[in-house]
Amino acid sequence: MKNATSTTNRSTGRNVLGTSALRPDGVAKTQGNFAFSSDFQAENMLWGATLRSPHPHARVVSIDPTEAWKIAGVEAIIFADDVPGKATYGLIASDQPVFARDVVRYMGEPVAAVAADHPETCRRALAAIKVVYEQLPVLSDMDAAIDPSTPAIHPDGNVIRHQRIVSGDPNIVGDVVVEGTYEIGMQDQAFLGLEAALAYPDPGGAGVELVVATQWLHEDRKQIADCLGLSPEKVRLVLGGVGGAFGAREDISLQVHTCLLALRTGRPVKVQYSREESFFGHVHRHPGRIHLRHHADRSGKLVKVEGWMKLDGGAYASTSAAVLINGITHLQGPYACDNAVLDAWATRTNNPPCGAMRGFGVVQACFAHEGQMDRLAEALGMSPVDIRLVNAMKTGDKLFTGQVVDSVAPVARCIRETADIPLPPEPSRVTGSLELPGGSGRTSDPGHIRRGVGWGVSIKNLMYSEGFDDSAEAKCTLADGVATLKFATAEVGQGFVVLAQQIARTVLGVDTVILDTIDTQIGSAGSTSASRQTWMSGGAVDGACRLVRERLFEHVAHLHNLDPLQLVIEGTEIVDTLGPLRVAVADASTGLRIEQTFLHRHRATEELDENGQGNCHVAFAFVAHRAVVDVDTDLGLVKVVQIATAQDVGQVLNPMALLGQIEGGIAQGLGLAVMEEIVVDDGIVRNPSFTDYLLPTALDAPDVVAIPIEEYEPLAPLGAKGVGEPPCISVTPAIVAAIRNATGRAIMRTPVRPQDICLAD
Amino acid sequence: MTETTAFYELNVNGSRREVRDSWIGESLLYVLRERLGLMGSKGACEQGECGSCTVMLDGDAVCSCLVLSASAVGSEILTVEGLAPNGEPSDVQRAFVDQGAVQCGFCTPGLIVAVHHLLDNNPDPTMIEVKEALSGNICRCTGYGRIFAAVETVVAVRKGARS
Ligand code: FES
Ligand code: FES
Numbered sequence: 001m002k003n004a005t006s007t008t009n010r011s012t013g014r015n016v017l018g019t020s021a022l023r024p025d026g027v028a029k030t031q032g033n034f035a036f037s038s039d040f041q042a043e044n045m046l047w048g049a050t051l052r053s054p055h056p057h058a059r060v061v062s063i064d065p066t067e068a069w070k071i072a073g074v075e076a077i078i079f080a081d082d083v084p085g086k087a088t089y090g091l092i093a094s095d096q097p098v099f100a101r102d103v104v105r106y107m108g109e110p111v112a113a114v115a116a117d118h119p120e121t122c123r124r125a126l127a128a129i130k131v132v133y134e135q136l137p138v139l140s141d142m143d144a145a146i147d148p149s150t151p152a153i154h155p156d157g158n159v160i161r162h163q164r165i166v167s168g169d170p171n172i173v174g175d176v177v178v179e180g181t182y183e184i185g186m187q188d189q190a191f192l193g194l195e196a197a198l199a200y201p202d203p204g205g206a207g208v209e210l211v212v213a214t215q216w217l218h219e220d221r222k223q224i225a226d227c228l229g230l231s232p233e234k235v236r237l238v239l240g241g242v243g244g245a246f247g248a249r250e251d252i253s254l255q256v257h258t259c260l261l262a263l264r265t266g267r268p269v270k271v272q273y274s275r276e277e278s279f280f281g282h283v284h285r286h287p288g289r290i291h292l293r294h295h296a297d298r299s300g301k302l303v304k305v306e307g308w309m310k311l312d313g314g315a316y317a318s319t320s321a322a323v324l325i326n327g328i329t330h331l332q333g334p335y336a337c338d339n340a341v342l343d344a345w346a347t348r349t350n351n352p353p354c355g356a357m358r359g360f361g362v363v364q365a366c367f368a369h370e371g372q373m374d375r376l377a378e379a380l381g382m383s384p385v386d387i388r389l390v391n392a393m394k395t396g397d398k399l400f401t402g403q404v405v406d407s408v409a410p411v412a413r414c415i416r417e418t419a420d421i422p423l424p425p426e427p428s429r430v431t432g433s434l435e436l437p438g439g440s441g442r443t444s445d446p447g448h449i450r451r452g453v454g455w456g457v458s459i460k461n462l463m464y465s466e467g468f469d470d471s472a473e474a475k476c477t478l479a480d481g482v483a484t485l486k487f488a489t490a491e492v493g494q495g496f497v498v499l500a501q502q503i504a505r506t507v508l509g510v511d512t513v514i515l516d517t518i519d520t521q522i523g524s525a526g527s528t529s530a531s532r533q534t535w536m537s538g539g540a541v542d543g544a545c546r547l548v549r550e551r552l553f554e555h556v557a558h559l560h561n562l563d564p565l566q567l568v569i570e571g572t573e574i575v576d577t578l579g580p581l582r583v584a585v586a587d588a589s590t591g592l593r594i595e596q597t598f599l600h601r602h603r604a605t606e607e608l609d610e611n612g613q614g615n616c617h618v619a620f621a622f623v624a625h626r627a628v629v630d631v632d633t634d635l636g637l638v639k640v641v642q643i644a645t646a647q648d649v650g651q652v653l654n655p656m657a658l659l660g661q662i663e664g665g666i667a668q669g670l671g672l673a674v675m676e677e678i679v680v681d682d683g684i685v686r687n688p689s690f691t692d693y694l695l696p697t698a699l700d701a702p703d704v705v706a707i708p709i710e711e712y713e714p715l716a717p718l719g720a721k722g723v724g725e726p727p728c729i730s731v732t733p734a735i736v737a738a739i740r741n742a743t744g745r746a747i748m749r750t751p752v753r754p755q756d757i758c759l760a761d
Numbered sequence: 762m763t764e765t766t767a768f769y770e771l772n773v774n775g776s777r778r779e780v781r782d783s784w785i786g787e788s789l790l791y792v793l794r795e796r797l798g799l800m801g802s803k804g805a806c807e808q809g810e811c812g813s814c815t816v817m818l819d820g821d822a823v824c825s826c827l828v829l830s831a832s833a834v835g836s837e838i839l840t841v842e843g844l845a846p847n848g849e850p851s852d853v854q855r856a857f858v859d860q861g862a863v864q865c866g867f868c869t870p871g872l873i874v875a876v877h878h879l880l881d882n883n884p885d886p887t888m889i890e891v892k893e894a895l896s897g898n899i900c901r902c903t904g905y906g907r908i909f910a911a912v913e914t915v916v917a918v919r920k921g922a923r924s
Contacts, residue, residue, distance in 0.1 A: 022858055023863060025863075025866065026857070026858035026863045027850050027854065027855075027858055029863050029866030029869045029870075030841075030850060030854035030855075030858060030863060030866075030869050030870070030873055031801065031841065031842070031845065031848075031854060032799075032800065032801020032802070032840070032841040032842050033800070033842070034866055035800070036800075036803070036867060038804070039794075041795070118784065119791075120784055120786060189901075190901055191865070191901055192805040192811065192813060192865065192867035192868050192899065192900070192901050193805065193865060193867040194804070194805060241866075242865060243803075243805075243865045243866070243867030244864075244865040244867060244901050244902050246901070274807060275805065275806045275807065275808065434889045434892075435889060440893055440896065492865060493864035493865025493866065493902045494864065495864065656860075656861040656907070657861065659861065659906070659907070660861050660864055660902070660903055660904075660906075660907055663903060663904035663905070664864065664901075664902045664903050664904040665904070666904055667903075667904030667905065668904075689806070689808060690806040690808060690810035691808060691810055695899050695901065696904075697895075697896040697897075697898075697899060698891070698892040698893075698895040698896045698898070698905045698908070698909075699892045699893060699896040701892070701904060701905040701906065701909075704904065704906055
């Protein structure tokens, strides 16, 4: 199966930048013939499966596969000793074993893998492998992890990273001081398309090809090759259709296991996680505890922010170190403030490993700083809107890392335009209305419903930080009026495929844009994360198309004895701005083949010093959210009625795709506000299923009224900011603030549970 | 597998399809995908919670992950592939694309079947009826807004065609 890269859009108009061009993979996805990574099959294929630890912390005393080998159809059973290359992997620190050898550090850690003729055979084989564990004391508390007297559960220690920010006058005191401790639960990305991959071994085990759903093909390849003991060019990755990602596909999950099984058996091997295994197989959003003390003057202006942030990284480092820096550097929110004293820790515990999820540390920071802004407003007798307007950051303001915000920063405009959106009608007074909290349960008594309104505003860095050498490559080929684009950018649902076509149509004046297979046969595009692909891969596609256009203009200019600088693209034609020449791109490129590759880089960033000072981020985006909720205070039920939002997006490139990002992000933020939490008791995950881990359904979807704040961003190649993460960040504190407003309760944690509404205080 | 396997026939999208050497414990979703090559139905929970695997069984929308394949013998099974067999998208499929209701697309085939089922039985649903009917189909990407827009479009167009 090969995924469609159909090129002609049915809708009228030219589907250039700025239009709601339709996705090239859309029809195939509705018809069920778009190939997700789980949809690939191969001749003579085996199934693979992973044996995982049931304990959060234990010594592995012995592993005995004898009984499993007796099951007909079992072709391979592999353990830590069967890893030919590096025994560990990891995005930042290589601290996570491919298979646990002597010790397991979290519930669900891989211990062995099998390959067999049927998924049911695999299941039975896993059940037949005898592993003797000796349980060890479980380190599950962040404070215990930070305490130096606690025995280390990993050679790298129990603190993955500590960072401090001290800026301005640390001793300054405001007229008004408010403080609070905020808690954020562990959220799961819960993409729909479960982890799946199919590995094809090369003859003799010389190499391997892996079809996989991932966010970053080249980084996967590097880590896989290291573990397999192969050089990277012997490992070829092809992007299988990706059923959502949201950060959970940035780390290695089944990649190495699948390749190992294929190389061991000499046969294609497919591994596909169940939903339960998926909960154990990928990293989650860090749960956190944040204490903040905000100082302000009488006018409400922030004077100082002090406090601490603790994020639990769980058993292995993943991206915790980067998440932590994002978290602490965003604790001031989108507000000007010169003085700060802050400490942040990312801890290692025997809880599930945590890493990237949409918002990447800023979700946690925002929940705390927005709670604080409301406390300040209350202490000063101001409205939630006014306190935020008084402090709203603008271009040229300095962050407390010393970095000047030189991005477009329309924070006040985001707040004002959100405030201008009309409020929804009053709640239904009809008993049994499905619109009430409780929905189809029809449980709420309309007389007991209380309405609340709350605010959240956020700042989010775009792209990678701290000096990371980030780049994206793309190739454009123009031949006979048709452009072909090649890149390794993971399309995970966000719609880069349509954006790339729009760019090529706009720059080159072509209608037909073919997308080549997304694989490792070109340089890295970096990860589809950090709201970076529009800027990075968009910049690369734009750059490659521009180079092609230059060559095309040179060709046409040469033919007509003109200066190429006189030529421009108008629609689908090349036009001489100083003369009568007008020639269709399709005609001008007939018989030609122009191919250009472009590597896009953003400006360099720096690491923070020991006081947390430095230009560590590339650029920023802002957003405001206002939530309206109805709360049944008897039953502890919440219905999110409306989310109003205005988002700083730079140039709008595809209004419909933008709206999709906004609405989708809001639903995820709503999930974190009122229902989504991986419940972990002393390292034991209690709810690894969609029955017990609740996700927003169609009935939970609020009315979303969204206004894009369109101001061209000069730093960005297309004038456009990344739009993927901001929608999900401040919506969570806005909803929780609305619940506080409705109930009068000081709710300090998210997600808000029924008992927090009914029984708290 | 050495265990008892079964041979039976299923009626899928109007054709009789033989299922050979199937382990008796296989779900309808597994057989459709892995034995009959109909990859349109997706599995995202295999627990009846997400609706990605929705097919019609004798006209009812069901989660194919919860149906034992061998028990579907004698029933008429309609999968997403059978909704518009000639390759031209159905009005619902077209509206999903045109209205931006497709992002990653993993939920999409199940939703397409669910929307067809809804509108076959209730051609003019209120928005809350739409939401309730689709509340068994989880979409993690879109936040549902564009999906509702797609359904509204189809309802309006079909209404126009009737009047
Ligand atoms: S896979 Fe059948 S309902 Fe989720
Ligand atoms: S489009 Fe991704 S789950 Fe719905």
